[in-house]
Amino acid sequence: MGSNPIVLIHGYSASGESFKVWEKKLETRGYDVSTIHVCSYVTLTNEVTIKDIAEGFDRALSIEGGLDPDQEFDAIVHSTGMLVIRAWLTAYSQKRRNRLKHVIGLAPATFGSPLAHKGRSWLGAMFKGNKEFGPDFLEAGDLVLDGLELGSKFTWDLAHKDLFGSEIFYGNKNDTPYVFTFCGTNPYSGLAKLVSDPGTDGTVRWAGCGLNSRKILLDLTKQQEEEQRIDFDGSKNDGIASTVLVEGLNHQTIMSNPRDELVDAVCEALQFTPEQKIQDWQIKTTEKLSPKTIDLWQQFVVRAVDERDDPIPDYHIQVFTQGNDNFQAIDNFAANVHTYSGDKSLRCFYVNLNRILNPQNLQQPTNLPNLMMRVIASSGSQLIDYLGVNNKGEWDAQMDISYLLRESKVRLFWPFTTTLIELKLNREPRKDVAKFLQRLQQLSSN
Template identity: 35%
Template sequence: MHNPIVILHGWSDNSSSFKALGNFLQESFGNAVQPLYLADWLSMHDAISYADLADAMQQAWLALGLPTAPQSVDIVVHSTGALVTRQWFTRYYSASTNPVKRFVQLAPANFGSPLAHKGRSFYGRAVKGWNQPGFQTGAAILTGLELAADYTRKLAQQDLFANEAWYGAGKMLATVLIGDTGYSGISAIANEAGSDGTVRLCGANLNCSYLRLALDQQQQILPETWHWQRSQGAIAFSVLAKENHSSIIFKGRKVPHNPLTQVVIRQALTVTDQDFQTDLSQNFGWQQQLDALNPPENVQAEQRSQVLCRLTDQHGVGVNDYFLEMYRTAGADSRFEETLYRHFLRHVHTYSQDPASRAFYFDLAVLDRLKQDPKFQQLYLSFSAQPHFKPPRQPVGFTNVPANAAAGLVLPSTELARVFKPQQTLLLDVQLQRVVADSVFKLSRA
């Protein structure tokens, strides 16, 4: 007998969008899928938070008598439903007691959406249609959905970088699926390269990395502060051709655009622990099966990655005004740097609630072309932060790296793929040294 299946919708949606998918699962598994639950949660009320939703989900779960034994339920989520579910199980359960066995994520907004900060006017026109004079947008939910949001960063620390692995054989068997195509018609104004119209592919993928480091006054790395970590556990990921953010859940349709979508969803709900056993290279059977069913070369989406950077001083205070410097050699290299800034770095978003947190979006096809230049031996990443320390006129602030010096994070060309990994996210925490001149505070003998 198959585990009960719970289906959760995303922002501005409801369970009716999953009727076609629910019918497909019933037809696929018959009585084995009984019971199947369609969840409804309030996503458009401005005051409702993810914490509220986690509490409400647990209340509804217990009231309905759903199983709470470890690995006793399968969950299918769409978009923001992934964040709601992750908030719920990390709050009420541990990696060992989690009731979720198979976690199928359809176009999940695990690291936010580039649409979340667009505002009510944009949503009213692009998403809700012509006849939408104004509405609540679920302000607290959208704030957590914004690129570089503190919420998604903290949530990743709770499950992806926790001391105990939540994902993989013997734990939760997660499969992340997303389309490679944007919207058509008026909704196409929401499209962005490397996304499904709403969510970036790299922002959906739960496979990610975390890097923490501190720089001294000359922006040289303090070795004892370097901390690198890959997300824990085996998590399957696949990009489905011709699907967008809506079609992947068959919304408004009896079937998705790509027949393979049904095949993959069905199989993702039947995988076993054995399918997630990893070898020394971190390969595992279910990912290999996905790649065989859906070869990555068949996908049309551009290869992108994002770095979610938070910059603070040595006291943990956010640095609100800074610029990311990128260069391959010290001194003038203007043509190469122009390519870095105009073509490699495609977009920067500053988090509205904390300017110290920013999302940098990179085009990896450009990086691949640049790497063919034999002069490209390394890439330097440093920071120009305000205020500039120049006493006595400016007695506090941050020292600048001179134009003829090289500093910051030094990435050999052979290591670039570790930071800029295709369709993945890097969480980056950097500490700068804020300098205070002696003139700021003086003591003299009376």
């Protein structure tokens, strides 16, 4: 079965053993094992980046993998392997897009992991003696862990290349790959259960796996009445399936003990053609693999910049609804926030939408009467202010974003996705920063 060679990309395991089960499963379904190539990485040095690994992967394709320079292939990636294949794909985009036909993500760390910033020694203590492997980046160097951190500059920039750039990377045609992602719904067991956050498979977030992302620009540098302050940048990639949540599996059992229904779904995805409808595949596969009821989670990555696109590291966001005499904060929005250590202008929010959306009917608009955002930013100096403006040219720290509640194209809340938000403010020096000296007048004495 299958006309393309399959490349299995694990990430940073010292051996490719974690993919052996999948290799056997594919063989039993008619795939020729001689065309299945397992690629693994060892990154014990702090100087190696994900981009370095991507270029090493390109070299390995032709040397160890035995693929011709223009030969087409499919890829099945686990965890950090998704970042490797995307970094490889965007480096020399047109030529490489023509080669790669299908990307299957098994619990991919598409937007990083909440474990990456905790440190290798702490994670090692949690997973020591556990029968499950633990995160694949336990042996990763510092620069790899930096790219895997929630809200990292690497994942922000990568999304702007393959998701929000001018080129289509994952379209519904033969010259770009299709993308299908799966993620387990169970946490780790034993002591490792302590590291499993809600809404994760133990290592990656349910909402941080898929590539069906959107970007919203909230521009407070524009006059409220004169220009549109809310702009939407939807991905043009129509070859991306939404993440399918797989009941009963976690980040490692999706590799070591996958359900037969999951393997069948992956094989169907590998055979997907432009004549098929990706939404039909999505509905059918979700009915087979996903739990009937599950908490709704959404991830937001926010970056605050000034009008020159320089980062704003010190800011605070409140999201709330407003009544006649008071306001009601949306507590879920601030309950789980991570500030990226390499650039504090980047924040990652993980929001439980159960109280915001109707789990039984996601097409139904939220019952929130309105939605407001308040922004407080500081330069750390009395000489510099960050300002937004209203139509009177005065400071406006509050913005009505109710438009994003019900507009179907730009709806703010949509579960199991990552939404990028760019917040733009004016950086204004006060008058004391620069001024002309008064010319001294020499007084004549009479």
